[in-house]
Each structure stands twice: as structure tokens, then as C-alpha cells.
Amino acid sequence: MSAAAEGRPPAAAAAAAGEMVREATAWCALHGLVVGDRADPRSGTVPGVGLVHAPFSLLPTHLPESHWRQACELAPIFNELVDRVSLDGDFLQDSLSKTKQVDDFTSRLLEIHRKMMEINKEENIRLGLHRSDYMLDSETNSLLQIELNTISASFPGLGSLVSELHRTLIDQYGHLFCLDSKRVPGNEASSQFAKALARAWNEFNVDSAVIMMIVQPEERNMYDQYWLAKHLKESYPFMLFLSSTCPLTIHYTWHNDYQENFVRDGKTVSVVYFRAGYTPNDYPSEAEWAARLLLEQSSAVKCPSISYHLVGTKKIQQELARPKVLERFLENKEEITKIRKCFAGLWSLDDEEIVKSAIQKPELFVLKPQREGGGNNIYGIDVRETLIRLQKEGGDALAAYILMQRIFPKASLSNLVRGGVCHEALTISELGIYGAYLRNNDKVVMNEQSGYLMRTKVSSSDEGGVAAGFAVLDSLYLTDKAM
Amino acid sequence: MSAAAEGRPPAAAAAAAGEMVREATAWCALHGLVVGDRADPRSGTVPGVGLVHAPFSLLPTHLPESHWRQACELAPIFNELVDRVSLDGDFLQDSLSKTKQVDDFTSRLLEIHRKMMEINKEENIRLGLHRSDYMLDSETNSLLQIELNTISASFPGLGSLVSELHRTLIDQYGHLFCLDSKRVPGNEASSQFAKALARAWNEFNVDSAVIMMIVQPEERNMYDQYWLAKHLKESYPFMLFLSSTCPLTIHYTWHNDYQENFVRDGKTVSVVYFRAGYTPNDYPSEAEWAARLLLEQSSAVKCPSISYHLVGTKKIQQELARPKVLERFLENKEEITKIRKCFAGLWSLDDEEIVKSAIQKPELFVLKPQREGGGNNIYGIDVRETLIRLQKEGGDALAAYILMQRIFPKASLSNLVRGGVCHEALTISELGIYGAYLRNNDKVVMNEQSGYLMRTKVSSSDEGGVAAGFAVLDSLYLTDKAM
Numbered sequence A, B: 001m002s003a004a005a006e007g008r009p010p011a012a013a014a015a016a017a018g019e020m021v022r023e024a025t026a027w028c029a030l031h032g033l034v035v036g037d038r039a040d041p042r043s044g045t046v047p048g049v050g051l052v053h054a055p056f057s058l059l060p061t062h063l064p065e066s067h068w069r070q071a072c073e074l075a076p077i078f079n080e081l082v083d084r085v086s087l088d089g090d091f092l093q094d095s096l097s098k099t100k101q102v103d104d105f106t107s108r109l110l111e112i113h114r115k116m117m118e119i120n121k122e123e124n125i126r127l128g129l130h131r132s133d134y135m136l137d138s139e140t141n142s143l144l145q146i147e148l149n150t151i152s153a154s155f156p157g158l159g160s161l162v163s164e165l166h167r168t169l170i171d172q173y174g175h176l177f178c179l180d181s182k183r184v185p186g187n188e189a190s191s192q193f194a195k196a197l198a199r200a201w202n203e204f205n206v207d208s209a210v211i212m213m214i215v216q217p218e219e220r221n222m223y224d225q226y227w228l229a230k231h232l233k234e235s236y237p238f239m240l241f242l243s244s245t246c247p248l249t250i251h252y253t254w255h256n257d258y259q260e261n262f263v264r265d266g267k268t269v270s271v272v273y274f275r276a277g278y279t280p281n282d283y284p285s286e287a288e289w290a291a292r293l294l295l296e297q298s299s300a301v302k303c304p305s306i307s308y309h310l311v312g313t314k315k316i317q318q319e320l321a322r323p324k325v326l327e328r329f330l331e332n333k334e335e336i337t338k339i340r341k342c343f344a345g346l347w348s349l350d351d352e353e354i355v356k357s358a359i360q361k362p363e364l365f366v367l368k369p370q371r372e373g374g375g376n377n378i379y380g381i382d383v384r385e386t387l388i389r390l391q392k393e394g395g396d397a398l399a400a401y402i403l404m405q406r407i408f409p410k411a412s413l414s415n416l417v418r419g420g421v422c423h424e425a426l427t428i429s430e431l432g433i434y435g436a437y438l439r440n441n442d443k444v445v446m447n448e449q450s451g452y453l454m455r456t457k458v459s460s461s462d463e464g465g466v467a468a469g470f471a472v473l474d475s476l477y478l479t480d481k482a483m
Helices: A011-031 A065-086 A089-095 A097-102 A104-118 A156-177 A189-204 A222-235 A286-297 A306-311 A314-320 A333-341 A352-360 A381-393 B011-031 B065-086 B089-095 B097-102 B104-118 B156-177 B189-204 B222-235 B286-297 B306-311 B314-320 B333-341 B352-360 B381-393
Strands: A034-036 A051-053 A061-064 A125-137 A142-149 A210-215 A241-244 A262-264 A267-275 A301-303 A346-348 A365-369 A401-405 A412-418 A421-440 A443-458 A471-474 A476-479 B034-036 B051-053 B061-064 B125-137 B142-149 B210-215 B241-244 B262-264 B267-275 B301-303 B346-348 B365-369 B401-405 B412-418 B421-440 B443-458 B471-474 B476-479
Touching: A011 A051, A011 A156, A011 A412, A011 A421, A011 B222, A034 A222, A051 B051, A061 A065, A061 A412, A061 A421, A061 A443, A065 A089, A065 A125, A065 A142, A065 A306, A065 A314, A065 A333, A065 A421, A065 A443, A065 A476, A089 A097, A089 A104, A089 A306, A089 A314, A097 A104, A104 A286, A104 A306, A125 A189, A125 A301, A142 A314, A142 A421, A156 A189, A156 A222, A156 A443, A156 A471, A189 A210, A189 A222, A189 A267, A189 A301, A189 A421, A189 A443, A210 A222, A222 B011, A301 A306, A314 A346, A314 A401, A352 A365, A352 A381, A352 A401, A365 A381, A412 A443, A412 A471, B011 B051, B011 B156, B011 B412, B011 B421, B034 B222, B061 B065, B061 B412, B061 B421, B061 B443, B065 B089, B065 B125, B065 B142, B065 B306, B065 B314, B065 B333, B065 B421, B065 B443, B065 B476, B089 B097, B089 B104, B089 B306, B089 B314, B097 B104, B104 B286, B104 B306, B125 B189, B125 B301, B142 B314, B142 B421, B156 B189, B156 B222, B156 B443, B156 B471, B189 B210, B189 B222, B189 B267, B189 B301, B189 B421, B189 B443, B210 B222, B301 B306, B314 B346, B314 B401, B352 B365, B352 B381, B352 B401, B365 B381, B412 B443, B412 B471
Parallel strands: A061 A476, A210 A241, A210 A267, A267 A301, B061 B476, B210 B241, B210 B267, B267 B301
Antiparallel strands: A034 A051, A125 A142, A125 A421, A262 A267, A346 A401, A365 A401, A412 A421, A421 A443, A443 A471, B034 B051, B125 B142, B125 B421, B262 B267, B346 B401, B365 B401, B412 B421, B421 B443, B443 B471
């Protein structure tokens, strides 16, 4: 394959890069591929001010088509798996019993979950909007799962736009790089998520009911959410859409009829879509926990329910990776094999052998705390030091973490554009596959792969997250060969 | 008619206003209704950074349908008039001969024009993208022309979006205000302008030729221009589109073949579209004047040509308003009557009677300098003082100005949104009607009304211009009754 096709632009292409960057950032401004600029103190609370283009990769990241297909095939299987696991309340409680001792956040979630078990709360309509994140391990040339997000999976809106941006740029400049825009897969993540929310509303079957999106009071990524709202409003005009700006301290009136409906502003809420509530910061007082409980008790479809939320924890990810656990939830052996193939090594810290290995060769492991939100993973020499400290502390201290095999994706040169400036950097990429699942009792209404998100970050940085400023939004370019 | 229909919202509507403002500003961010924020020093030069929603009116301004029709009907007549006047070089030179003495900018334009007359330069393909601005005079209930812009008519891109924003808001909230989105006229200004540019390219008839847009090096309104570029690129992909960021000091190679083509980066330029060059600031050195002359000499279609540019001066506007002048250029009496009906009183300052009247009753006049760019008009008591000073100075000092009847539009309450904040204010509005005209020798290829722009400003302010911060972009709402 030519150098150009591998992303190293020839001279003509390099000369066009400056013009491309201007074209691309202008495209972002015209097409709503924007975020709040942290330099503007109002940009997270007032829409339309302090806008800046979302950071992006100038060209899409190459991915072998076989791995793309593999990731897409996994989406409906993971969707189904989440649903099955969510129904096994005892499994969730047991698996997380030690985590509960050391992590207050998980403990509070489990408490709500336990209360629902006590009243035999049934969720007949179950909606999941997930994102399963993968990296391509260069040692084994295999796609390995990093994590499965079952709450507030972000960037369905902006991610779709990046694919469109890349197609547009390739249509205009692709000949310089020997690229063909048809090799960038279509990405309808936000309209797919909107469709799933609308179908859940439909299953709820109350014409006057509304969908409520719960958001954080300050959110620089609000346009990702507004894109979803736009798709909902345009395609499903029969639904009023409420965006609660005051996150979990929602102003509610409790309509205590036999259906236990959740009512807001006089409207029954059919679906509660959480774009908040996934981090302890979203619960600054007891009021937010009370609201979360109230919502869970209501008849509204929760996306996610407390069970779905718990299935997405790292501890459950690790439990599912243990021998014979998948078999408890799935029958189809082919599906089990597919799922297991993408599991990286995952271990609980009560496995003394593996802790010993990790202290000896910390560079081969990642130490992951049970808390959510990213930015807390421990790498390299810190793995050793932390493990030794935790062992000394004794008791349940070790239960706050899990160990994961460290994945070594192949680094490649990318042009990252941020704040209107383009930087060439050695980067690694993470592929997220969105999945939408909707079930009403025995009827599976929807079980689909629903678009994707590529995130690319500077490889010398160990921490991810576009919001943290180390990573950019990206899309993908399908290639025939292995990377 | 109800209070609601007149734009005074009832209580429910007032309560919804806060939500509407957030919806509207978010819509702007998603749909590219943005400008560069003056608070960000890079916002005028680097696309995609320092963005803020364009200031806008929350709801469209009411306009009687009869006046709307009148303004639309005038567009093709003015298009034709500009073309006819442009062909009468002596008329332009004579009319502006005194202005030349006192205004260096007009003098330089006239010099280029004279040179073109000397070499009998013929412009067979003539493209005009104009905007005729009107106000509705409340004293006479008549639509009166403020000015006719024949160069760099701004906001075809953002103006179209405001109409779309208002339709969207009315679809969502219109029931609260008794409004119907179908009463907001469709507005395709930017795609219409793109079509006209593409057709001019087509008439030029060189497949490999490009269109060149000349812009200012710093332009916070760049997204208005990018919208036009987007429409061009999407609908007419056969054309390469160059946006010169270094305005009139263009880097050119002079291709001195028999056609006297203007060539840039190896490509023949078929159409030069000026979004710069209308103010003396765009000519900081002789290099820019040399470039303007070079372009004028070339075979490229200039939008506008030097003649079209001069037809748009205030002095020519005033000359056309003199008795029997219109008859020199138009034959159709009905059309002449229509044009004359929209002319406000316009006088040269060599009319001693009118100068005397203006000194006595300055509140009935506006004193307009011959310079372009807005922001220099003189109102109220300053009219008297300036006239007295100019009379004392004697000589040609008076020739630098024209007098215009002051128009008194009816003020009404509007909600103006700027920087995410909504202010209720007593406002007046100015209606701009875009016109596109394309001619190739005897063949009129295009002569159309091409969308509109409403601008609304706080009535206590005497100066206009969205860029100056006193005005907002707006659209219009057709009513049956007179205002």
C-alpha cells in the first residue's frame, strides 16, 4: 500500500493541509460540530455562547474492515447480555458486595437496586442506549473491549457529524491522499438513539406523555445532547421534549395513581433519559438520591434502569470475564465465543497470583478503580506502588480496584485540530460502537448496532476523554489489510 | 386583531420565553447561525473559534403583505435599472464629478471607471447581486428606499437561517402567540446567490475556470460567506472555489492572452465576487488599487463591475430621484411609477431652498456623506450644525453630502437576543430585498428577487448595522392589515 493510503500525505497533500484545516473548522461552525469553550465561563450553561469547534482528527483513522464487522456484530449480543444480566438481581448484589464496602457511589446505587428487589419492581419496557469501547491490540492483532457504557454514552450527536465532516473533506481533498469517502462508514448514531427513545415512548403508550432528558447543570458538551433533541423533535413532533437543566433535583409532582406515573409540569413522563447521574458529582446532596429513587420507583422507562446502570460497572465487566459466567446468561455458544474473544484479561484483586504478576510487571496491566467517569486509571510504575500500598492497608481496600490486561494499540501519525490549530502527533485510537436495545416483556422491539464513535488521543498520554483535552473526535476509514 | 397577534405575548407565552431563548440560541449553534465573538481576538481570522450565535430577534417582525409584495416586485426593476445606468458612463462620471472633488474613495473608483471608458472595455456578462433596503414610513404608510447596495450585500447566508429559525420556533411555540409559521416567507437568499454565481461561471464557459471570492483579512461575519461557499460547492461541484484571505493584494499571475484572462494558481478566474473593496479601509496601499484595476481590466465577470459599484453610491441614488432622470433609463411607465413611489425625498446640497428647510427643521432630514460603510449619517440637531459649517467652508464642501427625507418607521416592542441574553426593546426594522441579475449581451439569464433580510434595531439609536452591535438579524411575518 502506498504511503498516501497509510495516512502519510505526499507533498501536494501537505500543502493543502492548511486550507483543509480552515475548511474543516468552518464546516464545524456551519454544521454544529461545536462544544462550549472552557475559556468562556458561560459556555457550559448558556447555549449559543462561547462556542468553539469540537476537537477533531483531520482525516479518519484506518481500521481493517474485518475488525469493524466484528465490533458491529458484537453490539446486539452485548445489548442482549446487558438485559439478561440486569434481570439477575442477586448476581448484581453478590458481585458488587465487596465493592459496596469501599465505594460509596456503588453502594448508593446498590441500595436503590435492593429496594427495587424488595418491592419486586418489574421493568417491562427496558431501553438500553449503550456504547462498547474497543482498542485494537497490536501484539495479538485482536479487538479488545475497554469498557461497556450503559449510562450517558456520550457523543452520538457530534460523532455522527465527524463522519460527515470526514466524508466531505475526502470528497474535496481525498484525491490528494488516495482516499475514497465511501470507505467512511455511515454514522446515524444520534438519529438511531432518537428513534430508540421514540419507540420506547411508543411502547409506553400514553399519547400525552413526554420524554425527559436529565442533564448536568453545567455541560460544555450540551450540543451533543441538543442534536439528539433536534432529531427527536423533527422526526417525532407528537412528543414534547423536556430538558431538565436542574439535573437530579428535578421539580416534580408525584402523581400517585395506580400506575405510579412520574409527572412533570402536568405531563406524564414516559421515558427518562439520563445524561447525568453517572458520577458522584451529580449527587451533591440527598435530594438527588431521593430523586433518583423516585424515578426508579416510577412507571417511566429509565434509560438506564438502576440494573442496567450496575451492569455497566467495571466490577461486573470483570465478573463476566470469569470462566463460565457468560454461560449463565447466554445460551448460544457462538455468541459466547464472540463475546469472550473481545474480553481482555480482567481480574479481581483477590487473585493473589495476578497481583503478584502485576507488581512484577506493572507495564502489562492497568489498575482500574470502581468509580466511573474516566481519568482515574493507574498505569506503569504506579500500578506497582498502588498495589503494594493496598496490600499493606489490607481489609477491603483491594476491592475498590480491578486489574486489566494493558492493551497496546499501534500508534500512528494523525493531524489533530483543536482551537483552530492543527498538530501532528503520534496517536492511538479507541473505537466505540453504539447499541440500542428496546424490549417490552417478551417482545424485542429493537436490538441494533447504532453508529460509532472513534476517539483518537496522543499516545504519550495515558488518560482518555475528549473533555479532558487530550483526545479528539474521529471517525474511521475501512481498509482491507490488518493494521 | 388580538394582542398576541401583534407581538405582545400573553402570560403563558411570556413564561415560555426563557425556554424559547435557550432553544433558539442552541438552534443557532447547531445550524451555523453564528458570528465571530469580538471578545475573542482570533474570531475574525481563524474559522471555528470564538463563535457566538448571531444576534437575532426572538420572533419575526410584522409586515403587511401588500408592502412585502411591493418590495418583491421592485427587485427585478431595480436590477434592470442598475444595469441600464451602468452602461451610461458619462452619466456616472458627470453625476459624480463634484463628489470626486471631496471624496477620495469615489475619486479612485471613478478613475478606474474612466480608464475602462478610455479603452472601451466591454462587459458582456454582467452579474449583479444587490440588496435594496427599505423602511416603512409611518406618516405616509409607504415603503421608502433607504439605499441600494450593489457591492458586498451582506447576510444572504445568515438571513436565510433566521427565517428558518423563526419558522422552527413558531412551529414549536407559535400557538402561544397565535402565529403560523407559513406566514414567514421562505428565504433562499444564499442558495439563490450561489445559483447566480454558478450561472455566471456557466456563461463564461471555461470548464476549468474558478470563482474567486475576495474577502477582508479580518471578518467576524465570515460564516455568512462560508454559507454561500457551501451552497456553491454542494450544488456545483465542478467548480473550484477560492476564498482569497488576503483581500485585494491578491497573488496573481497575469495571463496576457488575447482574452486578457485573470489567472490565479494556474486557474482562469471566471467570476470575481467582492465581499471586500467597498470601503476605503480595504485599500490601505496602492497595491490594492492596482489589483482592483487589474481585475477590472480582465475578462472575468466582476460582481460588481466598477460601473455597478458606482451605481450604488448615494449620489447616484439622489440623481436618479431627480425629475425625468429615471425616464432616461427605463421605458415602461408603470415600472417608473413603481420605482418613484419608493423614493424618499433626496436632494443635492446645491439646492439652496432645501438646505434652508433642513436648517430650519433638521429633524425631518438625514444628512448622508458620500462615503460607504454606514455609521456616518447625521441626524437631528447635528444636521443643522453641519450644514451651517459646510456653508461657511464654501467651495465643494457641500458636495460631500446629500440630504434625504427622514423616514419615521413605527416603533414596536421586540425581544432581541444577544450573547445568550434576551432584552425587550422598542425597535424599528429595515427590510432588505436581495436581487440577482445576470446578463450575457442581449440575453437576460436571470432577473429575480432572491430572498430577504430584516434587520431590527433599538429605536432610540440612530445608527444601524448588526456589526456595530445596535441591531439584530430578523425575518418577517406577513399580516393582512396595515401596520
